[in-house]
Amino acid sequence: MARLLRMLRIALRAHRTALLVMGGLSFFATYLQGAAFAAAAGHTAVERAAFAQEIDSLASQLAYLIPLPVRADTAAGYTQWRGFGGMTLVLPIWALLAATGAIRNEEERGLLETWLGSGLSRIGLIVARCLAFVMVAVVVVAMAGLGALAGVAASGESVRLAGLLELCLAVLGLLLACYAIALLAAQLVSTRRAATGLGGAVLVALFLLDSLGRINGRFSRWAVVSPFHLRNMTTAMAPGGSFDLPATLALFGIAIVVSVLAAGAFRVRDLGGSLVQGQARDRGVVHTVSPNPLLRLPVISALYEERVGLLGWLVGSLALAALIVSLAGSMNGLLSNASFQGYFAAAGTSDPTLVLLGVFWAGIAALLIAVYAITQVAQWADEDSQGRLEMILAQPVPRWRVVVERAGALALSTALLAGAGGLAIAALAPGQGVHLDGGRLLLAVGLLVVLALSYGALGAAVIARMPRVAAPVLGALAVVGFFMDEVGPLFKWPNWALDISMFRLYGAPLVSGLFATGLYVMTAIVVVGFGLALVAMRTREVGR
Amino acid sequence: MTSAIRTSGLSKDYGSGRGLFELDLEVQPGEVFGYLGPNGAGKTTTIRLLMGMIRPTAGRAEVFGLDAQDQAVEVKRLVGYLPGELAQFGGLRGREVVSYLAGLRGGVDPGRATQLAERLALDLGQRFREYSRGNKQKLGLLLAFMHDPRLLILDEPTSGLDPLNQQEFYRMVDEARERGATIFLSSHVLSEVEHVCQRIGIIRGGRLVQVARLEDLHHLRFHTVEVEFAGPVPADAVRAAPGVDDVAVDGERLTCRVQGDFTPLLAALETARVVNLVSREPNLEEVFLTYYRDAEPSAAGVVADGIDRGAQ
Numbered sequence: 040m041a042r043l044l045r046m047l048r049i050a051l052r053a054h055r056t057a058l059l060v061m062g063g064l065s066f067f068a069t070y071l072q073g074a075a076f077a078a079a080a081g082h083t084a085v086e087r088a089a090f091a092q093e094i095d096s097l098a099s100q101l102a103y104l105i106p107l108p109v110r111a112d113t114a115a116g117y118t119q120w121r122g123f124g125g126m127t128l129v130l131p132i133w134a135l136l137a138a139t140g141a142i143r144n145e146e147e148r149g150l151l152e153t154w155l156g157s158g159l160s161r162i163g164l165i166v167a168r169c170l171a172f173v174m175v176a177v178v179v180v181a182m183a184g185l186g187a188l189a190g191v192a193a194s195g196e197s198v199r200l201a202g203l204l205e206l207c208l209a210v211l212g213l214l215l216a217c218y219a220i221a222l223l224a225a226q227l228v229s230t231r232r233a234a235t236g237l238g239g240a241v242l243v244a245l246f247l248l249d250s251l252g253r254i255n256g257r258f259s260r261w262a263v264v265s266p267f268h269l270r271n272m273t274t275a276m277a278p279g280g281s282f283d284l285p286a287t288l289a290l291f292g293i294a295i296v297v298s299v300l301a302a303g304a305f306r307v308r309d310l311g312g313s314l315v316q317g318q319a320r321d322r323g324v325v326h327t328v329s330p331n332p333l334l335r336l337p338v339i340s341a342l343y344e345e346r347v348g349l350l351g352w353l354v355g356s357l358a359l360a361a362l363i364v365s366l367a368g369s370m371n372g373l374l375s376n377a378s379f380q381g382y383f384a385a386a387g388t389s390d391p392t393l394v395l396l397g398v399f400w401a402g403i404a405a406l407l408i409a410v411y412a413i414t415q416v417a418q419w420a421d422e423d424s425q426g427r428l429e430m431i432l433a434q435p436v437p438r439w440r441v442v443v444e445r446a447g448a449l450a451l452s453t454a455l456l457a458g459a460g461g462l463a464i465a466a467l468a469p470g471q472g473v474h475l476d477g478g479r480l481l482l483a484v485g486l487l488v489v490l491a492l493s494y495g496a497l498g499a500a501v502i503a504r505m506p507r508v509a510a511p512v513l514g515a516l517a518v519v520g521f522f523m524d525e526v527g528p529l530f531k532w533p534n535w536a537l538d539i540s541m542f543r544l545y546g547a548p549l550v551s552g553l554f555a556t557g558l559y560v561m562t563a564i565v566v567v568g569f570g571l572a573l574v575a576m577r578t579r580e581v582g583r
Numbered sequence: 584m585t586s587a588i589r590t591s592g593l594s595k596d597y598g599s600g601r602g603l604f605e606l607d608l609e610v611q612p613g614e615v616f617g618y619l620g621p622n623g624a625g626k627t628t629t630i631r632l633l634m635g636m637i638r639p640t641a642g643r644a645e646v647f648g649l650d651a652q653d654q655a656v657e658v659k660r661l662v663g664y665l666p667g668e669l670a671q672f673g674g675l676r677g678r679e680v681v682s683y684l685a686g687l688r689g690g691v692d693p694g695r696a697t698q699l700a701e702r703l704a705l706d707l708g709q710r711f712r713e714y715s716r717g718n719k720q721k722l723g724l725l726l727a728f729m730h731d732p733r734l735l736i737l738d739e740p741t742s743g744l745d746p747l748n749q750q751e752f753y754r755m756v757d758e759a760r761e762r763g764a765t766i767f768l769s770s771h772v773l774s775e776v777e778h779v780c781q782r783i784g785i786i787r788g789g790r791l792v793q794v795a796r797l798e799d800l801h802h803l804r805f806h807t808v809e810v811e812f813a814g815p816v817p818a819d820a821v822r823a824a825p826g827v828d829d830v831a832v833d834g835e836r837l838t839c840r841v842q843g844d845f846t847p848l849l850a851a852l853e854t855a856r857v858v859n860l861v862s863r864e865p866n867l868e869e870v871f872l873t874y875y876r877d878a879e880p881s882a883a884g885v886v887a888d889g890i891d892r893g894a895q
Contacts, residue, residue, distance in 0.1 A: 147712070230674070230712070232674075322708060323708075324706045324708065325677075325678060325706060325707045325708030326697050326700040326701045326705070326706075326707055327678060327693070327697050327700075327707065328678050328681045328682050328685065328693040328696045328697060328707070329676070329678040329679045329681070329682040330682075330693075331679070331682060334679055334682040334683045334686055335682065335683070335685070335686025336686070340683055340686065344674075344675060344683075421671075425670060425671040426666065426668060426669065426670030426671060427670040427671065427672070428670075429636060429666055429670060430666070430669075430670040430684065430726075431684075431687060432634075432635075432636065432655075432659075433634060433659060433662075433664040433666070434659060434684060434687040434688045435656045435657070435659040435660040435688060435689075436656065436659075436687050437656050438655075578638065580636065580637040580638060581631075581636040581637065582627075582631050582636045582637060582666070
């Protein structure tokens with residue numbers, strides 16, 4: 040028991056940063072939506088009814104991401120849809136990273152052997168890990184609940200406490216189910232990266248199953264196996280919403296059963312191995328050096344090493360483009376609704392499908408590219424802390440080359456991802472009756488590369504002094520930027536404040552062309568960030 | 584002739600008394616120099632300063648007359664480097680790691696790398712993360728030797744190697760020396776350094792306390808001997824034996840310290856009935872404690888003296 044408690048303390052300590060980040064994020068995500076409601080919806084019943092009608096229409100086109108709202112004319116209903124709906128997208132990503140990191144990351148660093156060598160059983164270890172996550176998840180979901188409570192109060196309304204608790208319970212169930220699924224996935228492969236890939240693929244598939252069930256009746260009967268669907272069955276926070284007890288119990292049931300399966304798999308598999316091990320191939324001993332010329336080419340060698348991950352991102356980029364184009368075609372009628380004319384007027388176009396592609400494809404692509412750039416920055420930090428930089432600098436290469444190669448690899452890989460998405464849009468859009476300006480599409484793709492380089496430049500500058508905080512800082516910047524872009528206009532924040540968001544700097548090039556100020560600022564960030572990184576690289580100390 | 588390595592007043596102060604202080608050292612071309620010291624003594628700090636990985640607080644380091652900081656790229660053209668802890672190369676196979684780093688260096692003969700892999704019995708087809716500690720060390724040695732550098736800087740090169748591969752490493756060092764290369768290797772094992780080095784430097788607490796030729800170091804060489812008897816313990820005879828001191832008797836067990844030849848001790852034991860005799864080489868810390876327990880000379884004085892006595 041003492042060992043278990045010690046492990047629990049270690050596991051809780053490992054969650055410190057996540058607790059702060061996710062707790063803060065959950066609180067502000069729900070608080071801001073609640074507090075923004077009054078400013079956005081107006082104060083009279085008529086204004087709010089009109090607002091709810093607009094939101095209902097808007098929600099229809101976002102149905103593939105977030106379920107339709109209940110009583111969007113109330114602060115509680117609006118916060119449930121936008122605040123908790125958004126968190127339902129973010130929290131499973133955290134669960135995935137926490138579950139794959141809990142076992143595989145520490146296994147790769149040799150920590151697991153140390154702990155198991157101290158006399159702690161494998162079951163004890165995984166139980167401690169799961170308990171720690173449950174405790175942290177409870178706090179994070181509670182923060183979301185508190186944020187909603189405070190936000191709705193700030194709008195001068197109140198929320199039914201029991202309903203809020205029921206909604207939080209459903210969100211907690213989803214979080215734990217996702218953690219358990221990722222934990223089981225981590226036992227089926229042998230590396231952290233593969234575990235994240237497999238766990239992520241399973242969660243995305245379950246998410247898409249729920250999404251497809253919402254927008255296409257053919258899939259609705261299959262959607263019931265998705266934890267996302269089970270979570271969305273509860274809408275208890277909104278007036279007139281409901282609490283689906285069986286669905287919530289099913290979520291906790293999935294979490295428990297899948298965790299037990301994961302624990303069983305962890306108990307019987309080899310450390311460093313996967314549960315399912317194929318027959319080892321007798322490939323013979325190799326003493327020759329790889330003749331692959333790609334490994335010897337600057338920039339290309341970095342992409343070659345990341346080829347599997349890059350392929351995954353490429354497939355994701357193509358799938359996103361295809362999905363958005365298909366939605367654009369099918370929603371043509373819906374978007375002709377009069378309540379959307381304001382949006383089109385603001386965007387400066389009368390073509391609703393262009394708005395959908397310009398705002399949603401480019402918007403989501405910008406978010407994905409930012410996430411990709413942050414993963415690259417995290418990898419640079421890993422390379423520095425794990426001795427790779429020391430080995431590179433032990434060769435006769437100037438220090439500046441490391442920074443330039445990293446920037447080059449980031450530019451090339453994001454050009455590949457954005458270019459593939461852009462090509463898919465260009466190829467598929469005419470089939471859906473959408474006619475795009477080729478120049479603007481090219482501009483949108485090019486600006487995605489500049490956006491990625493902006494994140495990369497900031498990361499490169501931070502890594503030189505504080506490698507461990509670079510990725511969390513950029514992640515926070517992206518999240519804050521995303522929310523500022525979302526709620527800033529509602530609060531009527533000044534333009535200079537909104538322009539701090541990198542997504543705002545990117546603009547909507549497909550719809551409204553080049554946002555010149557944004558390009559200038561992003562270019563300045565790239566030049567200054569990589570410039571600082573170059574200067575810092577000249578003098579920084581290398582070695583573990 | 585230009586020294587292979589020359590440092591003057593080289594210091595790296597990490598605070599709280601940690602780091603490297605006022606290192607004056609010269610290693611001549613073609614020399615095999617052993618750099619000895621216990622853990623945390625400053626060996627790796629010295630090596631990283633020579634490689635230009637970290638910046639000195641004071642002083643300077645030169646490699647073949649090139650400044651280790653300002654001419655780091657030129658220095659690395661001449662150097663093969665084995666870090667104390669090899670980098671993580673994750674999913675890359677050994678052959679890909681070699682190809683990647685050879686690509687960065689340029690001018691590496693793939694045949695030479697293959698030859699080294701065969702000698703070290705290193706399977707380059709395995710993924711890096713699947714390598715055992717010993718195999719990672721072999722890969723590190725291959726990367727350091729593959730371009731036949733003029734200077735090899737090796738941080739604890741035999742760490743993790745089995746005895747067979749240690750012997751192979753010693754042969755590689757001999758061959759490198761025969762073709763005129765200079766070798767600077769750090770270790771905390773005295774016997775290992777004795778095996779391959781012509782001269783050694785001893786560092787302790789960040790200060791160089793001794794530099795000497797190997798033959799001048801016999802006074803550092805001693806063994807701790809433990810003898811068990813089945814009868815009377817000849818304590819007086821042992822105490823009287825030349826080169827034997829620190830004699831202690833506990834029941835039928837005697838421990839002592841032997842410096843130099845074992846013959847006087849064996850003569851003193853001749854008439855006794857010995858049932859067990861164990862001789863143990865001291866670790867470096869014990870050497871230091873013994874050597875410096877009576878008087879701790881000023882580091883600067885010892886260093887100057889050591890260089891005078893040890894310089895070739």
